[in-house]
Amino acid sequence: MSEMAETSANVKEEAEGEKDEKYLIFSILGRQYAFESRLIGEIALFDAVYPLPLMPTCVLGVINRYSIPYALFDIGLLLFKTPSPCGKVLVLKDNIDRIAFLIDDVTGIADIPQGELLDAERGNETDDLTEAISASFNWNGEDVFVLDIRRILAHVTGTGT
Numbered sequence: 001m002s003e004m005a006e007t008s009a010n011v012k013e014e015a016e017g018e019k020d021e022k023y024l025i026f027s028i029l030g031r032q033y034a035f036e037s038r039l040i041g042e043i044a045l046f047d048a049v050y051p052l053p054l055m056p057t058c059v060l061g062v063i064n065r066y067s068i069p070y071a072l073f074d075i076g077l078l079l080f081k082t083p084s085p086c087g088k089v090l091v092l093k094d095n096i097d098r099i100a101f102l103i104d105d106v107t108g109i110a111d112i113p114q115g116e117l118l119d120a121e122r123g124n125e126t127d128d129l130t131e132a133i134s135a136s137f138n139w140n141g142e143d144v145f146v147l148d149i150r151r152i153l154a155h156v157t158g159t160g161t
Contacts, residue, residue: 001027002038006117008125008141008143012062013037019038019113019114020111020112020113020114021036021112021113021114022036022038022110022161023035023036023037023084023109023110023112023137023144023146024036024037024040024090024103024106024109025106025107025108025109025110025139025144026073026088026090026100026103026104026106026107027103027104027105027106027107028075028076028103028104029076029080029082029084029085029103030159031145032051032107032139032142032143032144032145033075033103033144033145033146033147034144034146034147035090035092035146035147035149036092036146037109038140039092039093039096039102039149040090040091040092040093041092041093041094041104042065042091043088043089043090043091044065044088044089044091045088045089046061046086046087046088046089046102047063047064047089048063048064048071049061049062049063050062050063050064054080056156057077058073058075058077058078059071059072059073059074059156060073060074060102060155063089063100065091065100065121068087068094068096068098068102069098069115070091070092070099071098071100071102072100072102073099073102073152073156074088074101074102075101075103075132075147076102076154078132078152078156079132080094080122083105084102084104085104085126086100087102087103087104087106088103088104088106089102089103090103090106091102092149096149097149097153098151099149108139110137110144112139114135115147116137116138117135117136117137118135118137119134119135120134120135120136120137120145120146122135131148131151131154132144132147132148132152132155133146133148133153134146134147134148134151147157
């Protein structure tokens with residue numbers, strides 16, 4: 001895109017008051033999920049995991065990324081009580097937390113205007129894991145659920161949201 005066209009697109013975006021956010025879309029047990037791409041540090045192939053005692057079942061243990069330990073979460077176990085296949089690992093940036101998520105595969109990257117995000121409805125049950133989902137959007141004819149890292153951590157640690 002030329003510099004002039006890019007500037008024009010940015011002016012139009014600001015005029016409409018809607019900002020696009022880039023999302024990394026990935027699959028877990030056949031469903032589509034997303035994180036804001038600015039949160040992602042890297043995507044790696046699944047390697048060795050070192051179990052930790054006394055952790056919730058969805059925390060598989062730690063993985064070693066460049067001599068730094070990251071807690072590895074299995075969202076399949078967290079949301080569906082079904083283990084995810086050991087495909088890839090999505091590692092968050094260090095400034096977020098030292099956390100990684102087991103995913104099946106990366107599906108794509110999408111620019112989604114904030115106006116197209118649909119807020120997730122909250123359940124009333126204390127074990128309702130819709131708390132882990134902050135919003136959703138439609139991408140290529142499929143519903144994609146935006147996961148909220150802080151809500152996942154609060155659920156796993158039992159501290160609430």
